Amino acid sequence: xxxxxxxxxxxxxxxxxxxxxxxxxxxxxxxxxxxxxxxxxxxxxxxxxxxxxxxxxxxxxxxxxxxxxxxxxxxxxxxxxxxxxxxxxxxxxxxxxxxxxxxxxxxxxxxxxxxxxxxxxxxxxxxxxxxxxxxxxxxxxxxxxxxxxxxxxxxxxxxxxxxxxxxxxxxxxxxxxxxxxxxxxxxxxxxxxxxxx
Numbered sequence: 001x002x003x004x005x006x007x008x009x010x011x012x013x014x015x016x017x018x019x020x021x022x023x024x025x026x027x028x029x030x031x032x033x034x035x036x037x038x039x040x041x042x043x044x045x046x047x048x049x050x051x052x053x054x055x056x057x058x059x060x061x062x063x064x065x066x067x068x069x070x071x072x073x074x075x076x077x078x079x080x081x082x083x084x085x086x087x088x089x090x091x092x093x094x095x096x097x098x099x100x101x102x103x104x105x106x107x108x109x110x111x112x113x114x115x116x117x118x119x120x121x122x123x124x125x126x127x128x129x130x131x132x133x134x135x136x137x138x139x140x141x142x143x144x145x146x147x148x149x150x151x152x153x154x155x156x157x158x159x160x161x162x163x164x165x166x167x168x169x170x171x172x173x174x175x176x177x178x179x180x181x182x183x184x185x186x187x188x189x190x191x192x193x194x195x196x197x
Contacts, residue, residue: 002050009120010037010046016116021109024173025180029079029109036076045069053121078102079109081145099146104179107149108172111156128164132157 014034021030036042045068049056057070074082084100102110111131118130135141135157142150160168 001047003047005052006043006047006050006056009050009052010034010043013116013120016119017109017112020112020115020169023169024108024112025176026105026109026112029105030112033079033109033113034073034077036073039072041072042069055117078106079113081110081141081149084146084149085144097144099144099149101146102149104152104175107152108156108176111153111172114157115160129161132161 014037017033018030021027021033037046045060046056049059049063051059057067057073060069061067074080077083081099081102084102084106085097086100088095088098114131114134118134119126122130132154135154145153156168156172159171
């Protein structure tokens with residue numbers, strides 16, 4: 001069990017995500033990011049399978065055939081696209097499960113999460129192209145992730161790789177502000193719908 005090392009890794013990861021989220025105006029998400037990693041279900045697995053250069057969930061899956069930690073984590077953290085997978089209605093799709101469009105604020109948190117994970121595991125080898133390179137090795141996500149979600153996350157990752165963090169974060173901050181304005185404008189309509197008017 002590598003309790004200290006795992007604690008330091010997830011604490012550092014959360015710090016990086018928090019800094020990124022704060023830069024683009026996602027304060028609450030920055031503060032609450034990945035808190036479930038401190039639950040016994042996730043923390044003990046992380047400490048047991050800790051390696052330092054990749055997710056302990058992968059090692060647990062290799063050892064047991066599944067990851068109890070990941071199953072717990074993805075169901076509690078909206079910045080993972082797997083949280084947004086739902087069943088299809090009969091006759092609407094050839095697929096049993098499909099991705100639902102993620103709200104912008106969670107796509108942005110997913111983006112910050114990917115940057116932080118690459119920085120934590122790659123250390124000095126990290127570049128602004130690292131998140132996109134990791135994503136491109138995970139092409140199967142397109143089989144599940146909603147097309148609009150994949151388009152946005154890929155746009156942000158490409159922008160980061162080609163134009164750097166400062167410009168990408170400035171663009172992302174505008175996206176977050178617009179999303180917040182749009183959600184605020186929708187409140188009166190939602191209230192009317194709830195009241196049946």
